[in-house]
Every structure is written in C-alpha cells, then in structure tokens.
Amino acid sequence: MSPRSLPSALERPVVSFGRAEVQNKIWDTGQRLIGFHRNSLIRGNPRNRVNMPIPLDVRKKPTSLKVHLSTGKGVDITWADQHSSHYDFPYLRDSCPCAMCNDEREKKAKSGSAAPAVAVLPMFKPRVTAQAASPVGNYAIQIQFSDSHATGIFSFSHLREICPCEACAQEFRNPAAEPAG
Numbered sequence: 001m002s003p004r005s006l007p008s009a010l011e012r013p014v015v016s017f018g019r020a021e022v023q024n025k026i027w028d029t030g031q032r033l034i035g036f037h038r039n040s041l042i043r044g045n046p047r048n049r050v051n052m053p054i055p056l057d058v059r060k061k062p063t064s065l066k067v068h069l070s071t072g073k074g075v076d077i078t079w080a081d082q083h084s085s086h087y088d089f090p091y092l093r094d095s096c097p098c099a100m101c102n103d104e105r106e107k108k109a110k111s112g113s114a115a116p117a118v119a120v121l122p123m124f125k126p127r128v129t130a131q132a133a134s135p136v137g138n139y140a141i142q143i144q145f146s147d148s149h150a151t152g153i154f155s156f157s158h159l160r161e162i163c164p165c166e167a168c169a170q171e172f173r174n175p176a177a178e179p180a181g
Helices: 089-094 100-112 158-161 166-173
Strands: 014-016 020-022 025-027 035-038 062-067 074-079 084-087 128-135 140-145 153-155
Touching: 062 140, 074 089, 074 128, 074 158, 084 089, 084 158, 089 140, 158 166
Parallel strands: none
Antiparallel strands: 014 020, 020 025, 025 035, 062 074, 074 084, 128 140, 140 153
C-alpha cells in the first residue's frame, strides 16, 4: 500500500503491516475507515480490525529492577513514581501468579473454613531462593525458584499490586471505600 492510495486530506501516513495510521485514524488496505485510536467504534472487515492499546498505569512501570540471585536477598524495584519496593523470594513464591498456584490458594481458602481446629505441626521446609531470573518481553520477569517451580510470570503490574508496603496495600489491593447514600 502506498501513501498515495490514502485520501488526499491526510498527511504523512505511516505504513505498517498493511495498515496506515494517520492522525489517530486507522485505514485498512481497502481504504475504509476501520477505527480511531481511542474509544471509537471500529468499522470494516473484522479480519483487519486493530486492537487498541489499553492505557497503562505509569505507577506500575519500573525504572530500575535488581534481582539479587547470588545473595538471595530478593528483588528490588524502583517505580516510575520513585516508590521503591523490596520482595523476598519466599514472598514472591507464595504469591506466584501461575494457574497451579492460584488453584492451590483457592483450595486452601475453601478448605480453610471447614478445616478442623486441631493443631498440626508444620513440616520443615528449606527457605525458598531463586536459581535464575529472566525477562519476559518488557512487561514481566520469570523466576525459577529452588523448589523447581518456574511457571509463574510476574508482570510489573502484578508486582506493584503485591508490593508488601502499607501504602501500596491501601492504594492497589484495597478497593476504594465508596460513600454510602
């Protein structure tokens, strides 16, 4: 598709993947308007529809990320709003977002209400550490833990929401109290 095939009223088209995006308007190869950049209806062939990006919360974007594998201290993140978070590896392992861990937490929550009141001695578990960490795109990290668990992908958004500090707990985990009435 060449820029000449676009309507003449538009200036400086950017052509990519068979579509041209010009001034927040998206055209398919048949020159039909199929969408606007923000909150507009999309017309045209469904095959050519463009998924619009969801605006990201800037507070959930890290500016610095340090994974302390050799010392076992954990993960340190400085966020775009200059907030600093520290996550111990056992804390991250316990809050792993993978499907298996989520199912396990749900089962414990359901059986926790019907659990007997008998005190059970916990078995000894060695402290969980990280053996490796790798970036996942530019939105997450994946950690391989010492207990051989490596399926959890910790998105930066999830990490900010589970930040152990009180300020983040109030801001990201607790729903805002709505005034009654």
